[in-house]
Amino acid sequence: MTSRSAGEGGRPRLRADAARNRAQILAAARTAFRELGTAAPLDEIARRAGVNIATLYRRFPDRNALVQQVVLDGFTLVIEAAHDALDVAPQDPLAAIERFLLRLVEERDTLVLPLIGGPVPTAREAVELKSRIAPLLEELLAHARAGGAIRPDATHMDLITTAALACRPLPYLPEEQAAALATRHVHIFVDGLRPTGARRLPPSPTLEELSVHLQPNRS
Amino acid sequence: MTSRSAGEGGRPRLRADAARNRAQILAAARTAFRELGTAAPLDEIARRAGVNIATLYRRFPDRNALVQQVVLDGFTLVIEAAHDALDVAPQDPLAAIERFLLRLVEERDTLVLPLIGGPVPTAREAVELKSRIAPLLEELLAHARAGGAIRPDATHMDLITTAALACRPLPYLPEEQAAALATRHVHIFVDGLRPTGARRLPPSPTLEELSVHLQPNRS
Amino acid sequence: MTSRSAGEGGRPRLRADAARNRAQILAAARTAFRELGTAAPLDEIARRAGVNIATLYRRFPDRNALVQQVVLDGFTLVIEAAHDALDVAPQDPLAAIERFLLRLVEERDTLVLPLIGGPVPTAREAVELKSRIAPLLEELLAHARAGGAIRPDATHMDLITTAALACRPLPYLPEEQAAALATRHVHIFVDGLRPTGARRLPPSPTLEELSVHLQPNRS
Amino acid sequence: MTSRSAGEGGRPRLRADAARNRAQILAAARTAFRELGTAAPLDEIARRAGVNIATLYRRFPDRNALVQQVVLDGFTLVIEAAHDALDVAPQDPLAAIERFLLRLVEERDTLVLPLIGGPVPTAREAVELKSRIAPLLEELLAHARAGGAIRPDATHMDLITTAALACRPLPYLPEEQAAALATRHVHIFVDGLRPTGARRLPPSPTLEELSVHLQPNRS
DNA sequence: GATGAATGAGTTTTCATTCAT
DNA sequence: AATGAATGAAAACTCATTCAT
Numbered sequence: 001m002t003s004r005s006a007g008e009g010g011r012p013r014l015r016a017d018a019a020r021n022r023a024q025i026l027a028a029a030r031t032a033f034r035e036l037g038t039a040a041p042l043d044e045i046a047r048r049a050g051v052n053i054a055t056l057y058r059r060f061p062d063r064n065a066l067v068q069q070v071v072l073d074g075f076t077l078v079i080e081a082a083h084d085a086l087d088v089a090p091q092d093p094l095a096a097i098e099r100f101l102l103r104l105v106e107e108r109d110t111l112v113l114p115l116i117g118g119p120v121p122t123a124r125e126a127v128e129l130k131s132r133i134a135p136l137l138e139e140l141l142a143h144a145r146a147g148g149a150i151r152p153d154a155t156h157m158d159l160i161t162t163a164a165l166a167c168r169p170l171p172y173l174p175e176e177q178a179a180a181l182a183t184r185h186v187h188i189f190v191d192g193l194r195p196t197g198a199r200r201l202p203p204s205p206t207l208e209e210l211s212v213h214l215q216p217n218r219s
Numbered sequence: 220m221t222s223r224s225a226g227e228g229g230r231p232r233l234r235a236d237a238a239r240n241r242a243q244i245l246a247a248a249r250t251a252f253r254e255l256g257t258a259a260p261l262d263e264i265a266r267r268a269g270v271n272i273a274t275l276y277r278r279f280p281d282r283n284a285l286v287q288q289v290v291l292d293g294f295t296l297v298i299e300a301a302h303d304a305l306d307v308a309p310q311d312p313l314a315a316i317e318r319f320l321l322r323l324v325e326e327r328d329t330l331v332l333p334l335i336g337g338p339v340p341t342a343r344e345a346v347e348l349k350s351r352i353a354p355l356l357e358e359l360l361a362h363a364r365a366g367g368a369i370r371p372d373a374t375h376m377d378l379i380t381t382a383a384l385a386c387r388p389l390p391y392l393p394e395e396q397a398a399a400l401a402t403r404h405v406h407i408f409v410d411g412l413r414p415t416g417a418r419r420l421p422p423s424p425t426l427e428e429l430s431v432h433l434q435p436n437r438s
Numbered sequence: 439m440t441s442r443s444a445g446e447g448g449r450p451r452l453r454a455d456a457a458r459n460r461a462q463i464l465a466a467a468r469t470a471f472r473e474l475g476t477a478a479p480l481d482e483i484a485r486r487a488g489v490n491i492a493t494l495y496r497r498f499p500d501r502n503a504l505v506q507q508v509v510l511d512g513f514t515l516v517i518e519a520a521h522d523a524l525d526v527a528p529q530d531p532l533a534a535i536e537r538f539l540l541r542l543v544e545e546r547d548t549l550v551l552p553l554i555g556g557p558v559p560t561a562r563e564a565v566e567l568k569s570r571i572a573p574l575l576e577e578l579l580a581h582a583r584a585g586g587a588i589r590p591d592a593t594h595m596d597l598i599t600t601a602a603l604a605c606r607p608l609p610y611l612p613e614e615q616a617a618a619l620a621t622r623h624v625h626i627f628v629d630g631l632r633p634t635g636a637r638r639l640p641p642s643p644t645l646e647e648l649s650v651h652l653q654p655n656r657s
Numbered sequence: 658m659t660s661r662s663a664g665e666g667g668r669p670r671l672r673a674d675a676a677r678n679r680a681q682i683l684a685a686a687r688t689a690f691r692e693l694g695t696a697a698p699l700d701e702i703a704r705r706a707g708v709n710i711a712t713l714y715r716r717f718p719d720r721n722a723l724v725q726q727v728v729l730d731g732f733t734l735v736i737e738a739a740h741d742a743l744d745v746a747p748q749d750p751l752a753a754i755e756r757f758l759l760r761l762v763e764e765r766d767t768l769v770l771p772l773i774g775g776p777v778p779t780a781r782e783a784v785e786l787k788s789r790i791a792p793l794l795e796e797l798l799a800h801a802r803a804g805g806a807i808r809p810d811a812t813h814m815d816l817i818t819t820a821a822l823a824c825r826p827l828p829y830l831p832e833e834q835a836a837a838l839a840t841r842h843v844h845i846f847v848d849g850l851r852p853t854g855a856r857r858l859p860p861s862p863t864l865e866e867l868s869v870h871l872q873p874n875r876s
Numbered sequence: 877g878a879t880g881a882a883t884g885a886g887t888t889t890t891c892a893t894t895c896a897t
Numbered sequence: 898a899a900t901g902a903a904t905g906a907a908a909a910c911t912c913a914t915t916c917a918t
Contacts, residue, residue, distance in 0.1 A: 037256035185377065474873065492878070495915085674896095710887095894903085897900080
């Protein structure tokens with residue numbers, strides 16, 4: 001998930017052990033964020049990763065750097081899943097949508113932080129990735145609409161919402177059971193996307209229209 | 220939500236000012252839990268409630284006592300919503316189910332901690348309330364199944380999962396927008412519950428079968 | 439121990455229940471001081487006494503008032519024991535000394551705070567009582583010296599030291615066993631007081647010469 | 658007192674500065690425990706040691722760890738003193754006993770927590786050390802009994818009791834004066850150990866027979 | 877006279893962060 | 898590049914004290 005190719009990102013290639021440490025830190029961070037939220041103690045993350053806290057700081061200068069990388073890895077996954085779905089969309093567009101959602105549910109431990117309602121991406125790379133998501137999903141929906149496989153009022157936001165909700169960690173439930181429940185939920189939801197007999201939906205904002213708070217809201 | 224009648228619970232009735240403080244603490248805790256998770260600083264909760272931290276400790280001897288009361292209030296709400304839905308189930312059982320889910324989305328600020336995947340209820344009272352939920356929801360589904368208004372393979376777990384997911388806080392999103400998205404999501408989901416053309420669902424555990432961890436899982 | 443006669447002390451006689459509370463508070467304080475030191479939490483003392491903390495404050499305006507009363511009760515006991523010993527001193531002066539020491543060991547739960555090395559008495563009453571102790575003990579020793587029953591270099595300070603040490607609480611030992619060990623210790627010590635074959639003692643200060651610190655020493 | 662040799666204890670050798678801090682913390686703890694009891698504020702101990710409170714916590718994860726090390730250092734001292742005394746026991750066994758007791762009185766600031774009646778040793782190392790004490794003292798007494806230098810009914814418990822009592826801190830008395838009084842007390846006690854004219858002692862438990870409470874007793 | 881309640885000021889404990897090795 | 902160590906600052910929790918009932 002965390003591409004570390006030297007040329008592109010501009011960061012120097014890491015020594016092998018350093019790269020391993022970095023990957024372990026990110027894995028530990030994802031687990032910790034899922035269980036304890038993004039405020040999870042950094043030394044706890046270091047401990048789970050089996051590295052010293054100072055090593056974590058060397059790789060990620062502050063908590064936000066770590067959070068942003070997790071966000072970015074999540075976006076990368078979503079885009080990959082969307083591309084995969086698009087590949088099969090021509091054959092069965094509704095199945096493609098379901099495939100997209102279930103792929104995310106399967107890899108929900110990478111999607112710890114929700115697409116919406118999660119930390120706002122600030123890293124240039126993450127912002128760029130995020131902006132690609134809505135068009136991809138609209139493309140996916142276009143296939144389905146064209147074939148009349150889907151109710152016309154469903155939007156990319158509904159897919160994003162569903163991905164965000166179905167992948168939310170349920171910290172006190174074993175991963176396996178949480179995934180099973182989320183899978184059933186997605187099944188029913190996708191059935192609800194079919195056009196037959198569907199009731200009118202209330203209006204939906206687009207991803208861009210969503211106002212996001214830089215701080216968790218204090219409503 | 221938090222009924223403090225003297226006779227039943229066994230706790231002595233609180234003085235009026237103390238009862239007010241207690242309610243404010245719980246309200247502040249719900250908000251803080253939604254924004255920051257159940258690890259939210261207790262002194263922040265006290266500050267929001269406008270009481271001294273020691274007052275919070277007098278009412279709730281530790282963080283878990285507070286969490287448990289929030290859990291319990293959530294269960295109480297779910298049961299109320301289920302009863303309300305049952306009242307209208309004879310007329311339109313599918314509408315009753317939607318009414319149940321939307322009522323919870325509306326009062327999502329009381330349902331901060333999810334029915335499943337949230338802190339395990341340990342207080343006797345909470346355990347008892349929780350055990351009443353599944354039967355009520357099955358009763359609700361029975362109405363719908365009897366009228367053929369619903370696919371036969373949907374279970375109370377699907378309603379619980381949906382309630383849990385649709386009410387999860389999306390901390391960086393304004394409440395209003397989060398509620399709008401959740402509402403759309405519930406609409407589509409409920410449409411997916413209709414029997415026509417529904418595909419087979421994978422098997423579902425019951426609420427009782429769910430294994431829960433006393434600690435957030437370390438999968 | 440705590441005489442509450444109205445006339446003498448100047449304090450108004452207490453209502454019966456108040457007097458009972460006062461006695462319970464003092465008993466609880468002695469136990470708590472023995473186990474936890476004089477810094478024992480006042481609300482813990484109140485709890486053990488079965489009264490509300492505010493009731494404790496009504497009787498004893500601050501911690502020192504409580505400590506001073508315990509000190510005073512200790513002095514009262516020492517004086518009583520000395521008088522008792524003097525009564526039998528003419529017959530067997532060494533036995534009288536031993537009787538004095540063993541009486542204190544027996545009532546060590548009243549002598550929680552040591553004669554020396556304990557909180558400095560500040561209440562007028564306590565200061566006055568304390569000043570009576572050395573003369574009484576010297577009188578006791580005089581009997582013994584006169585009969586040649588005791589080494590001539592032993593002083594009242596040796597008795598006070600022994601009383602102080604032998605009554606020190608040993609918090610992790612059951613009272614009974616602590617008393618048994620202290621009793622043996624006193625036996626041997628008193629045997630050491632006999633004149634035959636005794637070696638020279640290093641010089642001793644008098645009770646008055648002892649410099650005491652108002653704060654526990656920071657040597 | 659606190660030997661930190663790497664090989665034996667199993668703990669990795671500390672960096673030089675860390676070892677210095679550790680020693681200062683222990684010294685400060687002993688002083689504080691003597692003056693304020695084992696409930697002395699840990700931040701006060703850190704302040705006296707000249708280190709940050711978090712440094713104290715890094716070395717000693719909780720109060721008990723600190724208490725246990727002080728207990729252990731006390732046992733180490735007692736064993737050293739007993740060995741020293743055994744060295745000279747053949748020449749003058751009674752003098753050797755006195756030397757043992759006076760050595761402890763001299764180093765009473767290391768023996769802050771009493772051998773008996775103090776916190777129960779739980780650390781494996783401390784338990785082991787403690788079990789060596791009684792045999793050493795019996796050996797010491799054996800010399801004296803063999804030479805008829807001592808009453809036959811005195812046991813190792815009497816030495817332990819005396820060491821425990823004579824070293825108890827007398828917080829409101831300057832160290833020097835407390836030591837002077839304790840020294841005299843030991844003198845007389847040792848004279849009481851001589852066989853001539855000694856009266857019968859009441860029975861004594863052994864160190865092993867002593868029942869100890871894991872909590873300070875609530876008699 | 878007694879108590880439930882509240883609070884300000886500690887004390888304990890944890891955490892983020894930096895530094896020296 | 899990695900780690901042991903240290904620390905300031907925050908958060909958890911306790912305690913002494915006062916007030917209103």
